[in-house]
Amino acid sequence: VPPGTPPDRRSLAVRNLLRGEALGLPSGETVALAMGEPPVANGLPAGTYALGQTPLWFYCLREAELLGGARLGPVGGTIVAEVFLGLLEGDTQAYPTQAPKWVPTLPGAAPFRFGFADLLAFAGVS
Numbered sequence: 001v002p003p004g005t006p007p008d009r010r011s012l013a014v015r016n017l018l019r020g021e022a023l024g025l026p027s028g029e030t031v032a033l034a035m036g037e038p039p040v041a042n043g044l045p046a047g048t049y050a051l052g053q054t055p056l057w058f059y060c061l062r063e064a065e066l067l068g069g070a071r072l073g074p075v076g077g078t079i080v081a082e083v084f085l086g087l088l089e090g091d092t093q094a095y096p097t098q099a100p101k102w103v104p105t106l107p108g109a110a111p112f113r114f115g116f117a118d119l120l121a122f123a124g125v126s
Helices: 012-023 028-034 056-068 074-090 116-123
Strands: none
Touching: 012 056, 028 056, 028 074, 056 074
16 A cells, blocks of 8 residues: 555555446446346445445455355456456467467376366376
8 A cells, every 4th residue: 555545545445446436347237247147136235335336346256255155256257267368368478379279288187188177187286
């Protein structure tokens, strides 16, 4: 937190909510519907946010609590996965850009497939 930050702006939660509002991010319910997912209830006291206007950051936390347990739910998980994929696709030095036809040569559990679980098994940590 930069020096001189007012006490009410020191909380990461508050800063995330303010940043989402400043960027004009859609509500969590709007994103869920656009993804074809049924929105979850925000669980906030009546009057906190209008129904359907839950800030995306809070919505992702609530979705994980209700649906994912120790994992992100469908909206939050998709956002995180798409950010990683976008970063990988934009990296001119990454394997998908440098060698798009490359395929793993280590044996996997299924023919012609080598996933993360196969990598863990190969490393002896699964």
